Amino acid sequence: xxxxxxxxxxxxxxAPGGAPVFDVDALLADRDTxxxxxxxxxxxxxxxxxxxxxxxxxxxxxxxxxITVDPARRLAQSMGLTHLDNTPRPVPLPEADGAxxxxxxxxxxxxxxxxxxxxVEAHADPERARQIxxxxxxxxxxxxxxxxxxxxxxxxxxxxxxxxxxxxIIVDTPPSxxxxxxxxxxxxxxxxLDSRLIRVLGAPPATGAFKLLGAGVSMVTGIIAKxxxxxxxxxxxxxxxxxxxxxxxxxxxxxxxxxxLQARGTxxxxxxxxxxxxxxxxxxxIERLRRDRMPLAGVMLNRVHRAGVPGLAGDAALAAAxxxxxxxxxxxxxxxxxxxxxxxxxxxxxxxLMDRLAAAHPEVPAVEVWARPEDVHDLAGLAEIGRALAGGxxx
Amino acid sequence: xxxxxxxxxxxxGKTTAAAALAVALAAGxxxxxxxxxxxxxxxxxxxxxxxxxxxxxxxxxxxxxxxVFALAADAEAALLEYLEMFYGMRRAxxxxxxxxxxxFATTIAPGMRDVLLTxxxxxxxxxxxxxxxxxxxxxxxxxxxxDSVVMDAPPTGRVAQFLNVNAEVAGLARxxxxxxxxxxxxxxxxxxxxxxxxxxxxxxxxxxxTLDGIAEVRAAGLNVGxxxxxxVRPPLLEAPVLAEAAAGGLDLDALVRGLKAAGLxxxxxxxxxxxxxxxxxxxxxxxxxxxxxxxxEVDLPRLELPLLPDGVRAADVGALGARLAEQxxxx
Ligand SMILES: Nc1ncnc2c1ncn2[C@@H]1O[C@H](COP(=O)(O)OP(=O)(O)OP(=O)(O)O)[C@@H](O)[C@H]1O
Ligand SMILES: Nc1ncnc2c1ncn2[C@@H]1O[C@H](COP(=O)(O)OP(=O)(O)O)[C@@H](O)[C@H]1O
Ligand SMILES: [Mg+2]
Ligand SMILES: [Mg+2]
Numbered sequence: 127x128x129x130x131x132x133x134x135x136x137x138x139x140x141a142p143g144g145a146p147v148f149d150v151d152a153l154l155a156d157r158d159t160x161x162x163x164x165x166x167x168x169x170x171x172x173x174x175x176x177x178x179x180x181x182x183x184x185x186x187x188x189x190x191x192x193i194t195v196d197p198a199r200r201l202a203q204s205m206g207l208t209h210l211d212n213t214p215r216p217v218p219l220p221e222a223d224g225a226x227x228x229x230x231x232x233x234x235x236x237x238x239x240x241x242x243x244x245x246v247e248a249h250a251d252p253e254r255a256r257q258i259x260x261x262x263x264x265x266x267x268x269x270x271x272x273x274x275x276x277x278x279x280x281x282x283x284x285x286x287x288x289x290x291x292x293x294x295i296i297v298d299t300p301p302s303x304x305x306x307x308x309x310x311x312x313x314x315x316x317x318x319l320d321s322r323l324i325r326v327l328g329a330p331p332a333t334g335a336f337k338l339l340g341a342g343v344s345m346v347t348g349i350i351a352k353x354x355x356x357x358x359x360x361x362x363x364x365x366x367x368x369x370x371x372x373x374x375x376x377x378x379x380x381x382x383x384x385x386x387l388q389a390r391g392t393x394x395x396x397x398x399x400x401x402x403x404x405x406x407x408x409x410x411x412i413e414r415l416r417r418d419r420m421p422l423a424g425v426m427l428n429r430v431h432r433a434g435v436p437g438l439a440g441d442a443a444l445a446a447a448x449x450x451x452x453x454x455x456x457x458x459x460x461x462x463x464x465x466x467x468x469x470x471x472x473x474x475x476x477x478x479l480m481d482r483l484a485a486a487h488p489e490v491p492a493v494e495v496w497a498r499p500e501d502v503h504d505l506a507g508l509a510e511i512g513r514a515l516a517g518g519x520x521x
Numbered sequence: 522x523x524x525x526x527x528x529x530x531x532x533x534g535k536t537t538a539a540a541a542l543a544v545a546l547a548a549g550x551x552x553x554x555x556x557x558x559x560x561x562x563x564x565x566x567x568x569x570x571x572x573x574x575x576x577x578x579x580x581x582x583x584x585x586x587x588x589v590f591a592l593a594a595d596a597e598a599a600l601l602e603y604l605e606m607f608y609g610m611r612r613a614x615x616x617x618x619x620x621x622x623x624x625f626a627t628t629i630a631p632g633m634r635d636v637l638l639t640x641x642x643x644x645x646x647x648x649x650x651x652x653x654x655x656x657x658x659x660x661x662x663x664x665x666x667x668d669s670v671v672m673d674a675p676p677t678g679r680v681a682q683f684l685n686v687n688a689e690v691a692g693l694a695r696x697x698x699x700x701x702x703x704x705x706x707x708x709x710x711x712x713x714x715x716x717x718x719x720x721x722x723x724x725x726x727x728x729x730x731t732l733d734g735i736a737e738v739r740a741a742g743l744n745v746g747x748x749x750x751x752x753v754r755p756p757l758l759e760a761p762v763l764a765e766a767a768a769g770g771l772d773l774d775a776l777v778r779g780l781k782a783a784g785l786x787x788x789x790x791x792x793x794x795x796x797x798x799x800x801x802x803x804x805x806x807x808x809x810x811x812x813x814x815x816x817x818e819v820d821l822p823r824l825e826l827p828l829l830p831d832g833v834r835a836a837d838v839g840a841l842g843a844r845l846a847e848q849x850x851x852x
Contacts, residue, residue, distance in 0.1 A: 435794035459779020
């Protein structure tokens with residue numbers, strides 16, 4: 127079905143309010159598409175979407191790799207991923223219509239600590255790398271700092287892109303509550319590592335940095351030392367010393383990766399569930415992408431509930447059920463009608479929320495994917511989501 | 522039980538459940554403090570009130586004259602408070618803030634941030650009415666300032682680390698107020714007075730996180746309270762119908778006859794659509810049953826809250842609290 131036909135049909139797959147349909151197949155088939163970033167707030171289906179796009183891309187003959195972050199256990203297993211592992215592994219795709227898919231799919235689970243360690247190992251001489259890796263502050267920075275996961279996801283994307291081995295890279299984003307974290311966290315981390323105080327700590331006393339900041343500084347560092355302990359401060363100091371020699375400005379590095387996201391050939395897919403919070407997040411993200419001139423490919427509205435009998439209004443169903451109940455007969459039909467009324471109510475609420483997003487951003491292409499009664503935990507499920515993405519929610 | 526820590530996967534309803542729990546615990550004239558620790562103003566949003574300051578404010582009444590107070594704990598404010606308390610450094614606090622040093626200190630030592638936050642909650646647990654000053658000796662003959670404290674805690678993936686205060690401060694200052702403070706905090710969190718509750722919904726990933734989280738919290742030597750299943754959908758169809766539908770054997774003719782009797786247009790097509798809805802629903806119910814069975818494998822008390830069709834508004838918190846009270850909370 128062409129985009130136009132899809133938009134013209136009153137089918138539920140068509141985005142409401144005349145918004146254009148997000149043509150996922152066209153995005154995947156376009157050989158100039160080299161990076162797809164799936165973002166959205168937590169639990170909406172980013173990981174599922176990233177994997178489903180990968181499966182669909184292979185069906186289009188692409189050589190795709192998916193960087194997943196925190197996939198559901200069964201889904202990871204179905205893709206042959208059993209542990210965090212920074213190396214893309216081939217995903218054994220099932221035959222479609224009796225033939226192997228023309229393309230390939232690889233997948234990996236992001237290991238943020240290992241990614242960080244590898245950057246250190248790649249840039250520092252062995253002795254310095256050893257020092258950095260053993261530093262307690264580095265260990266906490268690389269394993270539990272907020273922002274590190276986002277940063278490492280971007281780093282990994284940059285590495286895979288640079289390797290030139292991949293025709294299409296699909297990145298899933300870390301499970302944070304705000305979609306914007308993916309864009310903001312790396313810079314925030316970079317800013318911290320380049321901050322005035324950490325510079326001062328890293329510099330030997332009585333150098334320019336201290337003089338520049340005046341007498342307040344020694345008092346400040348004194349209090350910090352008292353509170354967090356001198357050991358922590360000296361760990362930080364040693365870390366900064368060793369790290370700086372290797373990397374120079376950290377923020378600059380973060381910004382370089384950021385620019386990759388603005389490049390041609392990148393497309394953002396904003397995933398949202400038809401719920402108030404998720405749609406609000408999606409709207410923020412859309413606006414942010416526009417401000418930062420980042421290419422938005424489209425919005426995926428995931429886990430949309432639909433009524434099996436679109437023409438039957440909820441109250442009509444309830445009235446009919448009441449009529450049957452009064453006669454005491456046809457309990458099955460009565461129950462089915464009550465169930466339908468409930469589904470119609472949910473569908474109407476979701477429709478209203480999605481219409482609001484479409485009205486606020488009429489130019490943004492969107493596609494809807496139904497909520498399956500079961501979660502998506504195998505390759506067949508991914509292929510089905512892929513088809514739904516491509517076909518605008520037909521089944 | 523005096524300290525209730527509420528965790529769960531993001532978005533499963535931690536804040537909502539924590540508030541409902543606080544209301545249930547306050548019933549019958551008790552005083553309960555609801556503490557949030559993630560700086561997100563989730564409690565204010567839930568109750569539809571302006572952002573909470575770093576101070577305890579009444580937010581809800583409970584049946585029988587009970588009262589719920591709320592506090593948005595903030596690591597930076599807590600740090601300044603400690604500096605003032607232990608070093609008498611009020612002015613220094615301003616300088617520190619100006620240099621961004623408080624933020625800096627809590628960033629380079631994330632464990633300290635957590636200890637400051639858990640510290641606020643445990644201090645409220647220990648506090649006695651009429652105590653001379655916070656942090657001083659609590660007069661043991663006076664009643665507690667709060668009967669219970671409920672903490673809206675970080676999500677499952679982080680909660681064990683967050684609560685495992687001793688491990689958190691292991692790398693920090695070996696002497697001094699923070700260390701002393703950590704010992705006191707740990708004593709409360711490890712004690713039988715404290716329980717960690719897990720909020721989940723009947724979906725695969727939140728349930729899995731709950732099971733993993735329970736194991737982690739237990740491994741850290743802490744007590745698990747209950748599993749709170751949130752957003753439970755009422756059963757719309759009876760078990761035999763569901764079983765039939767799940768097996769694909771729904772009696773389509775009976776459905777058509779019923780629709781005809783109700784005078785609905787196009788009964789055949791409508792019946793096919795309805796049958797599909799019933800099948801979907803039956804599959805969903807079967808999935809939920811499987812998840813319940815997995816949760817049954819850990820032997821813990823179970824609480825449930827219904828899915829409210831239009832979401833949770835401030836006025837609904839009382840009703841959710843009443844549902845928990847019916848299930849024995851506060852008794
Ligand atoms: N029983 C319920 N019925 C209907 N909606 C609910 C119910 N419980 C929670 N919600 C809704 O689900 C959403 C998430 O709830 P809440 O904010 O309590 O979760 P949370 O676990 O605290 O989330 P976060 O991880 O973001 O802090 C809110 O919009 C809330 O109103
Ligand atoms: N269209 C869908 N229908 C049913 N379940 C879905 C759908 N999309 C996602 N899910 C399920 O929702 C859960 C969360 O999805 P996930 O992709 O891990 O979200 P995120 O990465 O955004 O946190 C998973 O269990 C997944 O199988
Ligand atoms: Mg994910
Ligand atoms: Mg919350």
